[in-house]
Amino acid sequence: MDITTMVLALALGNLALSAALFFYAHGGARALSLSTFTVAKQCQAGGWLLLYLSAGGVLPGPLAVVVGYPVLFTGVALEAGALWEASERPRWRRVAFPLLALSVVLYLVCYLVDDLGLRVLASSLILGGFYLSAVAALATGWRGGSMLRRFLVLAMALLSLLVASRALLVLLMPQGWSWINNAMLPMLVSGAFYMLMLLGGFGFLLLAREREQQELARLLVVDALTDVPNRRGLFQALAPWMALARRPGPPTSMIVLEFDQFKRLNDSYGHPAGDTVLRALVDVCKNELRDSDQIGRLVGVEFAVLLPRTGQDEALLVADRIRAAIEATPVKTGRAMVGLTASFGVTALRADDSTVSLFQRADQALQRAKADGRNRIAVAPPPEAPPA
Numbered sequence: 001m002d003i004t005t006m007v008l009a010l011a012l013g014n015l016a017l018s019a020a021l022f023f024y025a026h027g028g029a030r031a032l033s034l035s036t037f038t039v040a041k042q043c044q045a046g047g048w049l050l051l052y053l054s055a056g057g058v059l060p061g062p063l064a065v066v067v068g069y070p071v072l073f074t075g076v077a078l079e080a081g082a083l084w085e086a087s088e089r090p091r092w093r094r095v096a097f098p099l100l101a102l103s104v105v106l107y108l109v110c111y112l113v114d115d116l117g118l119r120v121l122a123s124s125l126i127l128g129g130f131y132l133s134a135v136a137a138l139a140t141g142w143r144g145g146s147m148l149r150r151f152l153v154l155a156m157a158l159l160s161l162l163v164a165s166r167a168l169l170v171l172l173m174p175q176g177w178s179w180i181n182n183a184m185l186p187m188l189v190s191g192a193f194y195m196l197m198l199l200g201g202f203g204f205l206l207l208a209r210e211r212e213q214q215e216l217a218r219l220l221v222v223d224a225l226t227d228v229p230n231r232r233g234l235f236q237a238l239a240p241w242m243a244l245a246r247r248p249g250p251p252t253s254m255i256v257l258e259f260d261q262f263k264r265l266n267d268s269y270g271h272p273a274g275d276t277v278l279r280a281l282v283d284v285c286k287n288e289l290r291d292s293d294q295i296g297r298l299v300g301v302e303f304a305v306l307l308p309r310t311g312q313d314e315a316l317l318v319a320d321r322i323r324a325a326i327e328a329t330p331v332k333t334g335r336a337m338v339g340l341t342a343s344f345g346v347t348a349l350r351a352d353d354s355t356v357s358l359f360q361r362a363d364q365a366l367q368r369a370k371a372d373g374r375n376r377i378a379v380a381p382p383p384e385a386p387p388a
């Protein structure tokens with residue numbers, strides 16, 4: 001295959017990818033990084049197409065240089081940017097755009113100097129550099145990352161270095177070296193571009209899918225609003241402590257708390273303000289707990305706190321600390337400072353407890369606290385003594 005055909009394959013491949021991504025995004029997938037990646041592929045398709053048309057004599061050669069290469073640089077810079085965006089670095093534009101402008105100016109200066117070697121050197125370094133930036137973005141998730149991510153980092157790093165190595169050969173050995181000569185290297189480099197196109201495209205989509213699956217798995221056990229375990233997550237955390245309660249050893253306690261008059265807050269300030277208050281007050285609760293304690297959302301504005309190795313009396317003190325902290329912390333919403341209180345039920349886990357009996361007892365205590373006037377704590381009554 002000659003270089004011109006390879007360039008056409010790159011143009012068509014990127015065109016097909018950008019069309020598929022465009023229609024995928026049209027169907028409702030609206031992640032910011034995906035739209036950046038789509039524009040990146042469109043620019044790459046445009047750049048390669050211009051290079052192909054000028055190589056085939058359809059367009060004048062200078063057009064390829066003045067427009068084709070800058071569009072291609074933009075495409076690869078945006079591809080790296082999409083990966084930085086996906087790695088939670090939204091400020092990549094501040095670095096990438098000045099670098100891109102500098103690269104284009106540098107390339108055009110090489111064109112004006114009219115030295116082909118210099119131009120090849122510049123384009124290889126610029127494209128290889130932007131691809132290496134994409135690799136660096138992928139590598140930020142190396143620790144704890146999947147096999148797919150690690151494979152992409154290694155493979156794309158190798159291919160990016162191959163692209164950049166063309167510059168080295170031009171610089172160090174203008175006549176080539178052994179079989180890696182000026183005829184062979186462009187073939188190798190365009191092969192590297194082709195593989196980078198495939199790996200980048202498939203990799204980006206597979207990594208996006210991997211992220212979505214991880215997020216779905218997380219949301220099975222975590223409450224999306226408050227970022228603490230949901231009912232399922234809390235019950236999972238509770239299970240081993242329920243089992244331990246049947247064995248001799250330090251006790252485990254449970255606090256159930258409900259924010260008071262939350263409906264009134266929603267009605268007065270709106271549901272979004274209610275959400276803000278809820279998030280802030282859950283953070284207030286977390287600040288009063290040890291790392292080994294676990295707060296989770298049971299339902300609505302009712303939460304439970306699991307306190308391992310804590311007796312009922314100590315749990316009562318913890319509940320009062322949380323109660324006082326909530327009362328003392330007004331939360332700023334869009335329109336006002338909102339103060340709230342909470343009511344609490346406290347109990348210790350018992351050897352014969354099931355989750356049903358445990359939560360029933362804690363909830364009865366909570367209802368008593370509310371009936372007694374809210375913003376207070378009630379402790380579950382001790383177990384009845386067995387008949388003599």
Ligand SMILES: Nc1nc2c(ncn2[C@@H]2O[C@H](COP(=O)(O)OP(=O)(O)OP(=O)(O)O)[C@@H](O)[C@H]2O)c(=O)[nH]1
Pocket residue numbers: 225258259260261262263264266270271272273274275278299300301370374
């Ligand atoms: N903003 C917001 N409101 C919620 C959320 N979950 C539940 N709520 C609201 O919290 C309110 C809870 O109301 P209730 O439990 O009936 O009672 P209350 O108004 O808190 O009054 P008492 O419990 O008697 O003190 C309801 O209006 C729910 O709509 C949420 O995630 N965000």
